[in-house]
Amino acid sequence: MVATLEPEKILKDLRNLWSELGRGAEVTGGVLRACGMTLVVAAESGDDTEELRRTLGVLMHDHPARAIVLRLQEKPGLDANVFSQCWMPFGKHQQICAEGIEITAGSMELAHVAQLLLPLIVSDLPAVLWCRGPRVFSGDVFAPLLPLVQKMIVDSGTAADPQAAIAVIRDLHRQGRLVADLAWTKLTGLRELMASLFDERSAVGIKSVKILYGGDVASPSSIYFSAWMERALPGAQVTLNRGDEGLRGLRSIVLSGEGCEVTITRPDKTTLEVHCGGRIRRSTTMLLAEEVLMGEELSILGADPVFDKVLA
Amino acid sequence: MLKPVASNNPFADPLRFDRRVPECALVIFGANGDLTKRKLLPALYRLAYERRLPDSFAIVGNSRTEMTDEVFREKMHESVKQFLEDSPFDEDLWNNFARNIFYIAGDLNDPKLYSDLKAKLDELNRPNVLYYLSTQPSYYGPVVEAIGAAGMGRSTEKGWHRVVIEKPFGHDLESARALNARVHSVFPEEAVYRIDHYLGKETVQNIIAFRFGNGIFEPLWNRRYVNHVQITAAESIGVEGRGAYYQEAGALRDMIQNHLLQVMATVAMEPPAAFEPDAMRDERAKLLRSVKIMKPEEVHLYSVAGQYRGFREEKGVDSQSQTNTFAAATFFVDNWRWAGVPFYIRSGKKMPKRTTDIAIQFNSAPHTLFTSEDGRPPRPNLLILRIQPEEGISLRFLSKYPGAGMRLRPVSMDFNYGSSFGERSPSAYETLLMDVMIGDATLYTRQDMVEASWKAVTPILDDWTTRSFDFPNYDPGTWGPAESDAMLARNGHKWRNG
Numbered sequence: 001m002v003a004t005l006e007p008e009k010i011l012k013d014l015r016n017l018w019s020e021l022g023r024g025a026e027v028t029g030g031v032l033r034a035c036g037m038t039l040v041v042a043a044e045s046g047d048d049t050e051e052l053r054r055t056l057g058v059l060m061h062d063h064p065a066r067a068i069v070l071r072l073q074e075k076p077g078l079d080a081n082v083f084s085q086c087w088m089p090f091g092k093h094q095q096i097c098a099e100g101i102e103i104t105a106g107s108m109e110l111a112h113v114a115q116l117l118l119p120l121i122v123s124d125l126p127a128v129l130w131c132r133g134p135r136v137f138s139g140d141v142f143a144p145l146l147p148l149v150q151k152m153i154v155d156s157g158t159a160a161d162p163q164a165a166i167a168v169i170r171d172l173h174r175q176g177r178l179v180a181d182l183a184w185t186k187l188t189g190l191r192e193l194m195a196s197l198f199d200e201r202s203a204v205g206i207k208s209v210k211i212l213y214g215g216d217v218a219s220p221s222s223i224y225f226s227a228w229m230e231r232a233l234p235g236a237q238v239t240l241n242r243g244d245e246g247l248r249g250l251r252s253i254v255l256s257g258e259g260c261e262v263t264i265t266r267p268d269k270t271t272l273e274v275h276c277g278g279r280i281r282r283s284t285t286m287l288l289a290e291e292v293l294m295g296e297e298l299s300i301l302g303a304d305p306v307f308d309k310v311l312a
Numbered sequence: 313m314l315k316p317v318a319s320n321n322p323f324a325d326p327l328r329f330d331r332r333v334p335e336c337a338l339v340i341f342g343a344n345g346d347l348t349k350r351k352l353l354p355a356l357y358r359l360a361y362e363r364r365l366p367d368s369f370a371i372v373g374n375s376r377t378e379m380t381d382e383v384f385r386e387k388m389h390e391s392v393k394q395f396l397e398d399s400p401f402d403e404d405l406w407n408n409f410a411r412n413i414f415y416i417a418g419d420l421n422d423p424k425l426y427s428d429l430k431a432k433l434d435e436l437n438r439p440n441v442l443y444y445l446s447t448q449p450s451y452y453g454p455v456v457e458a459i460g461a462a463g464m465g466r467s468t469e470k471g472w473h474r475v476v477i478e479k480p481f482g483h484d485l486e487s488a489r490a491l492n493a494r495v496h497s498v499f500p501e502e503a504v505y506r507i508d509h510y511l512g513k514e515t516v517q518n519i520i521a522f523r524f525g526n527g528i529f530e531p532l533w534n535r536r537y538v539n540h541v542q543i544t545a546a547e548s549i550g551v552e553g554r555g556a557y558y559q560e561a562g563a564l565r566d567m568i569q570n571h572l573l574q575v576m577a578t579v580a581m582e583p584p585a586a587f588e589p590d591a592m593r594d595e596r597a598k599l600l601r602s603v604k605i606m607k608p609e610e611v612h613l614y615s616v617a618g619q620y621r622g623f624r625e626e627k628g629v630d631s632q633s634q635t636n637t638f639a640a641a642t643f644f645v646d647n648w649r650w651a652g653v654p655f656y657i658r659s660g661k662k663m664p665k666r667t668t669d670i671a672i673q674f675n676s677a678p679h680t681l682f683t684s685e686d687g688r689p690p691r692p693n694l695l696i697l698r699i700q701p702e703e704g705i706s707l708r709f710l711s712k713y714p715g716a717g718m719r720l721r722p723v724s725m726d727f728n729y730g731s732s733f734g735e736r737s738p739s740a741y742e743t744l745l746m747d748v749m750i751g752d753a754t755l756y757t758r759q760d761m762v763e764a765s766w767k768a769v770t771p772i773l774d775d776w777t778t779r780s781f782d783f784p785n786y787d788p789g790t791w792g793p794a795e796s797d798a799m800l801a802r803n804g805h806k807w808r809n810g
Contacts, residue, residue, distance in 0.1 A: 036732040062734040089730065096730050188328050189363060195323035196366060199334055200439075203322050232322040283367050284408055296328070306325045 004112065005078050005103070007119040013082045014099055021084060021097055031086070032096045034064030037126040039298070040117065040149060042142060044133035045073045052132070057085045058291040060098040063298040066122050067100040070113060072135065076106035078113075114144035126150050126301045130294065134158040137165045146177060153297050155182040156220035166220055173311040180300070183220035184307055185293040189285050190250070190264075190272065191228065197262055197276055205258035206236045212243030212251045219249045227310045229253075333359075333749040334471070335368050336440035337433060341420065341455055342447040343373025343384070347478065349391035351509075352446065355741035357392045358399055360409045364746060370412040370436050372429065376419055384415035397739060420451050426462035433464065439471030442748060449480055453494040460498030467503060476505045476748055479570045480561065481757075484773060485766035492759050505748045506762060510571040511578070511755040512740030512747075515703045515729070519578045519670075520592075522697070522705065529695075530583070532674065533649075539692060540654045541579065542671040542808055543572050545699075546663035550620065550788070551637070556628035563639035564617070564769060564776070567659035573600060573765040574757065575699070576655055579670055580645055589754040593761065600764035604644040611775040613802070614642040618793040619783035620662040634781055637661045638792040641772060642799060654803055658796060662788035664809075668699040671808045682710070682720045691722050694808070703737070704728040 021031045039059075043052055049071075056067050067085070086097040101120060105113050121127045129142065129149040136142055137159045146152065152172065159165035162183075172179045209229045213222040218240055226240040236257070243251040247266065255262040263275040274281040338356070340348055359365050373384055389410065393401050416432055418425030433441060443459060445452050456475060459465045467473050477495070482488025495504055510516055523530055532538070545567055551558040558566065577596040584591035606614055618638030624631050638660030645655065674693040682690055694708040705727045713719040729737065738746075747755055785793040791809050800806055 032728060032731050034731045034734065036734075060734065064730075064732065064734050094730075096734070188325075191323065191325060192329040192332065192363075195321055195325070195329065196332060196334075198321045198323055199332075202320075281367070300327055304327060306327065 005080050005116055007116055010080050010082065010101055010120060013080075014101070017082050017084055017099065021086070030094050032094050034060070034096045034098050035066050035122060035125070036063060037065045037128060037298070037301075038068065038121045038149075039063070039065040040068045040070060040121075040127065040129045040145065042070045042072065042129065042131045042133075042136070042145075044135055045071065047071075047132060053083075053085075055289075055291045055294070056100065057087070059294055059298070060085045061087060061096075062295055064096070064098045065128075065298075066120075067098065068117065068120060069100060069102045070117075071102060071104045072110065073104055073106055076108045077104065078106065078109040078116075079104045110141065111144060114148060117145065117148055121148055128153060128298065128301070131155075132158075134160065134165075137161075137168045151178040151180065151297075151301055153180045153182065153294065157183045157186075159220075162217060162220040162223060166223060170311050173308070178303065179311075180297045180304065180307065181220065181224070182290070182293045182297070184224045184310070185296050186221050186288060187225055187228070188296065189288075190225070193264070193272060193274065193283060194253075197274070201260070201277075203233060203255075203260075204235075205260050206233050206255050207257040208255070209233060209236050209238040210252075210254045210256075211238070211240045212253075213240065213249060214243055214246050214251045215248035216242075218242075222250050224310055225250060225253075228306070231309045331364070331746060331750050331752075333365050333369065333746065334440055335366055335438050336442055336471070336749060337370040337372060337436050337438040338442045338444060338749075339372045339374065339429065339433070340444045340446055341374050341451070342445070343415070344375035344377050344387075345446055347446045348373065349388070350395045351739070351741045352444065352745070353388045354392050354396045355739055355745055357396065357406065357409060358739070358742055359746060361399065361402065361405055365409075367408070368412065368438065369409075370414065370438055372432055372436075373413070373415045374418060374420075374425065374429070376417065378417045379415060381413065381415050385410045385413050388413060420447060420455055420458070423458065423461070426458045426464070430462050430464055440749075441471070441473045443473070443475045445475065445477050449478075449483075452477055452481075453491055456495050456498050465498035472503065472751070473499070474503045474505060474748060474751075475499050476507050478507055480565060481506050481570075481762050482766065483560070483565065485763060485770055488762055488766050492762075501759065502753070504759075505753060505756045506758070507744055508570050508574050508755075508757050509740040509744065510699075511574055511757070512742075512744040513699060514737040514740075514743075515697065515699045516575060516578060517743075517755070518705075519575075519697060520587075523579075524583050535650055535653050537674050538650075538653055539673045539675045540656065540803070540805055541576075542673070543576055543579075543655065543657045543669075544671075544807075545572055545659040545668040546666060546791075547661050548663060548666045550623065550662050551626050551629070553627065555623075555626040558637075559629050559633055559635045562636040563659045563661070564636055564641075564772060568639055568641060568657055569765055569769045570757075570762075572657045572659060573603075573768060574761070575670065576643065576657060577761070579672075579697075580650055580655070582649070587754075589752060592754045593758045597758060597761045597764060599645065599647075600761055600768065602645050602647045602650075603764070603768040604646045605767060606771040608771060608775065611771050614799070615772045615775075616640040616793060616795045616799050617776055617781055617783075618660060618786045618796065619781070620660075620786055620788050621784040622662075622788060623784060634776075634779075634783060636776065636781075638663075638786060638796070639772075640792065640796045640799060641769075642803075643768065654805070656800060656805070656807070658792065658807070660786075660792050663791060664789055666701065670697040670699070671695070672697075673805075673808075682718060690720055696808075702728065704731075 080103045083100045084097045086095050088095050127149040128151045129145055130153045136154050156162055156165035169179055169181055211226050226238055230238045252265040265273045270285055272283040272285055416428050482491050577599040581595040581599040584595045617636040620637050623637050624633050640658035643655045672695040676692040680689050690710050696706040698704050707725045708722050710720045711723040713721045
C-alpha cells in the first residue's frame with residue numbers, strides 16, 4: 001500500500017503557519033512574506049538536515065522562495081510538515097519570512113511525489129529543482145519532477161564517476177532541459193580571471209593550451225574548463241592531463257602562442273598565481289560555499305549560452 | 313576607452329561577469345570627508361566582497377590632514393565597519409583590499425599635491441585612473457584644472473582617465489555653464505561623470521523597468537489617464553551640523569534642481585529606442601527641456617518656500633536666514649503626452665517622516681456608479697512608486713467591502729522589493745561607482761540635463777533671492793507651510809501625506 005498526502009492539507013498548514021507568524025509579530029513591525037520562486041530541493045537521506053536548513057536560510061535572503069525539501073529515504077512512507085525561515089534585515093523593523101515544506105518520501109512513493117508537488121508549486125513564478133546529492137546521476141529517478149520545473153541544478157562534484165555524471169548532464173541538456181552544474185559554477189572566478197587577462201590583449205595567436213589536474217581522475221571542473229577552452233579557442237590545441245600528486249582539481253593552465261604566454265598555477269587551495277606579459281600576479285580565490293554557488297545559479301533562470309556551448 | 317568585454321574577448325561570459333572593472337586607480341579628493349567614510353569606501357568594499365573589483369584595484373585618498381597610509385587605512389577600516397549596510401564584514405577580505413589603499417596629504421591649491429599624486433600614480437602603474445571630486449564645490453574647477461596642468465587629465469593609449477563630480481554642479485545656470493567650461497578644458501564630455509545618487513537607486517532604475525518592461529502601464533501613462541503626479545522627498549531630520557552648507561543651498565537647490573527633477577524626467581520621459589547611455593540620457597534631457605519655464609508672475613502661484621522653526625538656531629546658520637528648508641513647485645511639461653498635467657514636487661526637512669515616493673493619480677472613472685463609505689465620490693486610482701524606505705510599488709483601487717450592499721473601500725495592492733528579491737539591493741554608490749569604472753554613463757547626468765534643470769528652477773531662484781520671506785513658517789513634524797497645500801488646492805488637488 002502506497003502512502004498518500006493531501007496537498008490541500010499542506011497548503012492549509014502553510015496558511016496556519018502564516019497566521020501564527022503574524023500573531024507572533026504583532027508587537028514588532030510585522031512579517032513580510034517573501035516568495036520569488038519555488039525551490040524544490042531533492043535531499044538524500046544522509047544529508048545533514050541542520051546544514052541544509054542553514055544553507056536554505058542563507059539562500060532565502062537573496063532568493064526568497066517557497067522551499068520544498070524532498071527528503072528521500074529507503075523505508076516506505078510519505079510525510080510532510082511546514083516550516084518558515086525568518087530573518088530581520090539589518091536596520092529594519094519588519095521580519096522577512098519565507099515558507100518551506102519538508103516532504104519525506106520512500107522509494108515506493110517517489111512516483112507519486114510529482115503529483116503531490118504540482119499544486120504545491122507557486123503559480124506563475126519560476127520553479128527550480130536542486131538535486132543535492134549523486135542520486136540524480138544513477139538513473140532517472142527525478143524524471144517525473146522535471147516537467148514541473150524550469151531549471152535543474154546538480155553537482156557532478158558529488159558523483160563517483162565525473163565523466164559519467166557529465167554524460168548524464170549532457171543527455172539532459174540534449175533533451176532540452178535547462179540544467180546547471182555547481183562544478184561549472186565553481187569555475188566562475190577562474191574564468192573571470194582568465195577573461196580579464198584578455199580584455200586588452202588578443203587571444204588570436206594562442207596555439208596551445210595545456211591543462212594539468214591533480215588527483216587520480218580529472219575533476220568535473222577540470223573537464224568543463226578544458227571544454228570551455230576548446231570552445232573559446234577553436235584554433236588551439238587543448239590538452240587535459242594528470243599533473244603532480246597533491247592538490248586535487250585544476251593545477252595549472254598554460255596558454256602559449258605567437259607573442260603570448262600566460263601561465264596560471266594553483267600553488268594552494270586559495271591562491272592563483274598568474275604569469276602574464278612579464279608580470280606575476282597573485283589572486284586569492286575564496287572557496288565558495290554551497291549557498292554562494294546556488295545563489296549564482298538562482299540568479300540565472302534562463303538559458304546560459306556559454307555553459308550550453310560547453311555541454312554541446 | 314575601455315573595450316566592451318564581450319566584443320572580442322573569447323572568454324567573455326556576459327551572463328556571469330559582464331560588468332568587470334578593469335585595472336584602475338581611484339583618486340578621491342576629500343577622502344577625509346563624510347561622503348568617503350559613509351558611502352564611497354563601504355560601496356567599494358562591498359564591490360570587492362562581491363568579487364567585482366580586480367585584485368589590483370587601488371585607491372589613493374587625499375585631504376589636507378597629514379597621515380600615513382597605515383593611519384588612513386585604519387580610519388577607512390573603522391568607517392567601513394561602521395557604515396557597511398546589510399552586509400557582513402570580512403576581516404581577511406579587508407586586509408587584501410586595504411593593501412592597495414594609499415594616502416597623500418596636500419592642499420588642493422598647492423601644485424605640489426598634484427606632482428606627488430602623479431608620482432604615486434606612475435608608481436602604481438594602473439592603466440586607468442578615476443578622479444572622484446568629493447570636495448567642497450568651490451574646488452571642482454581648480455582641482456580639475458590642476459589635474460590638467462599636471463598632465464594627468466587626458467586618456468592615453470594605455471587607458472582612460474575619468475572624473476566624477478558630486479552635486480551641486482554650479483549654484484545656478486550661469487555658474488554651471490562656467491564650471492562646465494573649466495571641466496571641459498581638461499576632460500572631454502565622455503570622461504565627465506556628474507553623479508546624482510538618486511539615479512543610482514534601484515527603485516529609481518526600476519521606474520524604467522516598470523514603465524518600459526511591462527505592457528500594461530505605458531498605455532495609461534499620459535494626459536488622458538493621469539490626473540497629476542506628486543513627487544515627495546521628505547526628511548524627518550534637520551540640517552544635522554550641515555547648517556553652513558545648507559544655508560547656501562536650500563531645499564530647492566539641494567534636492568529639487570537635481571535629484572527630484574531627474575526623478576521626474578525618469579517618470580515622464582518618452583521610451584528610448586534602446587537601453588543605451590545616450591539614448592536614455594537623450595530622452596531625459598528632452599523631457600527636462602520640455603519643462604515649461606515659469607513666467608515671473610507665475611512663480612507665486614507655482615512655488616512655495618518654507619523654513620522650519622528652529623532652523624535659525626542651528627549651528628552655522630544666520631539668525632535672519634532666508635534659506636528654504638522646504639520647497640514645493642508645480643511643473644508642467646509642454647509636450648503631447650503631458651500637456652496640462654501638473655507635476656507637484658516637494659522636499660523638506662523636519663517633516664513627519666523620512667520618505668521619498670512618486671504618486672501618480674489617475675483620473676476618476678468617467679461615470680460614477682458608486683459612492684464611498686463617507687458618501688463622497690470614490691477616490692481615484694493611485695499608483696505609488698516608493699523610492700525609500702520600504703521600497704516597492706502600490707496600486708490603490710476600490711474593492712467591494714464584504715457583506716450586504718455595495719460598499720466600496722480603497723485597498724492597496726502592494727509589491728515590496730524584499731518580498732520578491734530578498735533583503736539586499738546594491739547601494740546607489742555601488743551601482744554608480746561600478747558604472748563609471750566600466751564606462752556606463754546611463755545613470756549619470758549630462759551637461760545638457762544639468763542646464764535644462766537649472767533653467768527649470770531659475771525663475772523660482774530669481775524670485776526667491778529678491779523676496780523677503782516671513783520665515784519660519786512651518787513647525788517641525790508637519791508637512792510644510794500651509795501655502796503648499798493651497799498651491800494644490802487651487803487645482804482641486806491635495807498632497808498625499810501617507
